[in-house]
Amino acid sequence: MPRYFTEEHEWIEVDGDAATIGITDYAQEQLGDVVFVEVPQSGTMMTKGKEAAVVESVKAASDVYAPISGEVLEGNAALEDDPALVNTSPEEEGWFFKLTVADAGELDGLMDAAAYKAFCESL
Amino acid sequence: MNQINQSGWKPGTPVPADRGEEYPTVTGNKALMLEERLIFELGRTDTCGVDLPEPDPAAPNRLGKFARQQATGLPGLSEPETVRHYTRLSRQNYAIDLGLFPLGSCTMKHNPRLNEKVARMPGFADVHPLQPVDTVRGALGVINELAHWLIELTGMHGVAMTPKAGAHGELCGMLCIRAALEARGDARKVVLVPESAHGTNPATAAFAGYEVEDIPAAPDGRVDLAAMKARLGPDVAAVMITNPNTCGLFESEMKAISDAVHAAGGFVYCDGANFNAIMGRVRPGDLGIDAMHINLHKTFSTPHGGGGPGSGPVVLSEALCPYGPLPFTAKMPDGSIQLVEEENAAEHGHTETFGRMAAFHGQMGMFTRALTYILSHGADGLRQASGDAVLNANYLLRSLDDVFDAPFGDSGPCMHEALFSDHGFAEGMSTLDVAKGLIDEGFHPMTMYFPLVVHGAMLVEPTETESKAVLDQFIVAMRSLGERAKAGDEALKTAPHHAPRARLDEAQAARKPVLTYYTEV
Numbered sequence: 136m137p138r139y140f141t142e143e144h145e146w147i148e149v150d151g152d153a154a155t156i157g158i159t160d161y162a163q164e165q166l167g168d169v170v171f172v173e174v175p176q177s178g179t180m181m182t183k184g185k186e187a188a189v190v191e192s193v194k195a196a197s198d199v200y201a202p203i204s205g206e207v208l209e210g211n212a213a214l215e216d217d218p219a220l221v222n223t224s225p226e227e228e229g230w231f232f233k234l235t236v237a238d239a240g241e242l243d244g245l246m247d248a249a250a251y252k253a254f255c256e257s258l
Numbered sequence: 259m260n261q262i263n264q265s266g267w268k269p270g271t272p273v274p275a276d277r278g279e280e281y282p283t284v285t286g287n288k289a290l291m292l293e294e295r296l297i298f299e300l301g302r303t304d305t306c307g308v309d310l311p312e313p314d315p316a317a318p319n320r321l322g323k324f325a326r327q328q329a330t331g332l333p334g335l336s337e338p339e340t341v342r343h344y345t346r347l348s349r350q351n352y353a354i355d356l357g358l359f360p361l362g363s364c365t366m367k368h369n370p371r372l373n374e375k376v377a378r379m380p381g382f383a384d385v386h387p388l389q390p391v392d393t394v395r396g397a398l399g400v401i402n403e404l405a406h407w408l409i410e411l412t413g414m415h416g417v418a419m420t421p422k423a424g425a426h427g428e429l430c431g432m433l434c435i436r437a438a439l440e441a442r443g444d445a446r447k448v449v450l451v452p453e454s455a456h457g458t459n460p461a462t463a464a465f466a467g468y469e470v471e472d473i474p475a476a477p478d479g480r481v482d483l484a485a486m487k488a489r490l491g492p493d494v495a496a497v498m499i500t501n502p503n504t505c506g507l508f509e510s511e512m513k514a515i516s517d518a519v520h521a522a523g524g525f526v527y528c529d530g531a532n533f534n535a536i537m538g539r540v541r542p543g544d545l546g547i548d549a550m551h552i553n554l555h556k557t558f559s560t561p562h563g564g565g566g567p568g569s570g571p572v573v574l575s576e577a578l579c580p581y582g583p584l585p586f587t588a589k590m591p592d593g594s595i596q597l598v599e600e601e602n603a604a605e606h607g608h609t610e611t612f613g614r615m616a617a618f619h620g621q622m623g624m625f626t627r628a629l630t631y632i633l634s635h636g637a638d639g640l641r642q643a644s645g646d647a648v649l650n651a652n653y654l655l656r657s658l659d660d661v662f663d664a665p666f667g668d669s670g671p672c673m674h675e676a677l678f679s680d681h682g683f684a685e686g687m688s689t690l691d692v693a694k695g696l697i698d699e700g701f702h703p704m705t706m707y708f709p710l711v712v713h714g715a716m717l718v719e720p721t722e723t724e725s726k727a728v729l730d731q732f733i734v735a736m737r738s739l740g741e742r743a744k745a746g747d748e749a750l751k752t753a754p755h756h757a758p759r760a761r762l763d764e765a766q767a768a769r770k771p772v773l774t775y776y777t778e779v
Contacts, residue, residue: 168765193764194707218769 140251174210301333362717365556373627387618413543414573427551427570446495516546535674538641558628569624646722661740680714684746
């Protein structure tokens with residue numbers, strides 16, 4: 136399944152009409168120990184580039200932005216009890232939410248894994 | 259039942275390797291540094307710390323269904339046991355009265371004792387906000403006098419004295435702006451907040467009902483004027499800008515920013531938390547600002563943190579004054595001071611107020627202290643205070659910028675605070691390690707990981723009340739820690755080694771906080 140990345144350090148994995156979104160390993164490394172995650176409720180309409188979730192670490196509180204527009208299908212309930220999943224498994228078990236892909240064209244501007252790696256190295 | 263071994267230490271209790279002691283004590287105490295348990299772990303729940311007479315069995319009990327059914331589980335401690343408990347805890351604390359408190363953006367400066375003397379005068383200390391106005395004319399006079407000087411120092415048109423702290427003042431200013439826009443039937447939706455603003459600014463804008471949009475910082479750490487101008491339009495209600503900003507820099511394009519915002523029909527909110535750097539030198543009113551809060555607990559030396567409440571009066575432009583909150587004081591032609599509230603607002607032509615920020619008049623105890631600070635310094639003294647604050651910060655910046663990376667070191671002199679990054683530290687060494695090392699050196703750590711625009715930020719604000727001798731000692735400590743961080747000194751990773759507690763598990767404390775203590779009784 137294709138995986139894309141944003142300059143705000145979110146990853147998005149597309150599976151047909153649905154997509155899963157989380158923050159990257161680089162992002163969790165920068166944040167430090169994550170202590171709280173607020174994920175959107177299912178049914179929420181997301182607009183590309185707008186705040187979608189909140190992640191708090193011992194260092195900072197940050198917004199997570201919706202990389203594409205769509206309707207939230209599910210938030211990761213596991214993060215409520217165990218926010219540390221974002222640190223231990225950021226790009227697998229620590230996913231934030233799933234949403235419908237409203238406009239596949241919005242994926243065009245995102246980076247692939249190689250481009251994101253180069254982007255992180257340039258920071 | 260007071261216990262000698264309050265630390266709970268017993269033979270076999272493992273001691274962390276890095277805290278191994280050459281001369282352990284059985285109590286865990288170290289000379290005058292005493293271990294202390296939680297108050298719930300002291301004393302016994304089945305005793306009372308004071309002797310009360312047995313109740314008269316014939317006396318009527320009127321508690322009825324409110325009579326307590328279960329024991330409270332609170333420990334019975336006598337007065338000396340209680341006093342000692344809190345005094346012992348206080349000895350493990352750090353305070354501005356003990357030493358340099360270099361927290362950037364917090365302005366921890368000396369609280370002059372003259373302020374305290376005045377605030378304790380019975381006429382100020384023992385008044386109640388519901389007293390008849392005729393019995394508190396002096397207190398109202400203090401509020402009015404302080405309001406006058408805040409207007410004078412800022413070059414603004416009026417001031418709302420009631421907000422209780424900086425962020426409360428921000429909300430007051432934004433509510434004024436919203437009221438002004440609504441009064442002209444202009445439903446703007448967006449507030450622009452530069453990256454160099456205080457973190458409370460976007461929170462305030464959102465709380466006041468606006469959508470928040472970021473404006474990037476230019477490479478020199480100031481607002482990107484071109485990016486901001488490009489975003490201005492008929493949907494922008496206001497710009498919230500912190501000046502001097504949280505990178506410690508003066509926004510030198512402030513007038514151009516204000517002019518551009520006004521030309522687009524918006525208002526300019528300035529976070530004046532850092533007014534202590536420009537007091538007596540720049541008047542925000544001359545820069546086109548419409549609303550700005552002043553942290554009395556920072557700029558005007560009133561205590562804050564554990565020492566006292568904040569106070570955040572908001573100075574307002576002529577355009578916003580009609581919408582300011584009630585109550586406020588007004589000086590009448592005969593020299594008397596009136597309190598303007600809902601009942602008499604119309605008499606004073608103040609009919610468009612958005613409401614109240616607080617039940618009463620504001621933080622009276624802070625007003626007396628701030629006015630004392632202003633009057634005891636005089637215009638020349640206030641001017642010198644801001645000059646000395648900037649001088650001290652630049653002395654730190656230039657004494658450390660060869661050891662620590664100063665990301666905006668080339669952006670001209672800093673204002674009240676100096677900003678460093680973790681660039682150049684050895685692999686695995688972090689800003690946190692330097693902060694923990696500072697504890698061993700006897701200083702309170704600086705602000706860390708803020709502002710977010712700088713990686714591993716260390717924000718240091720010495721304030722004007724520190725002597726060169728104190729700053730020199732701090733510089734020696736910081737230079738040593740910087741060298742150790744660059745060299746990858748492993749001992750720094752486990753600092754502090756001399757504090758009563760070392761690396762507490764902050765992540766676990768935030769993830770699984772234990773907020774109540776319950777004893778089985």
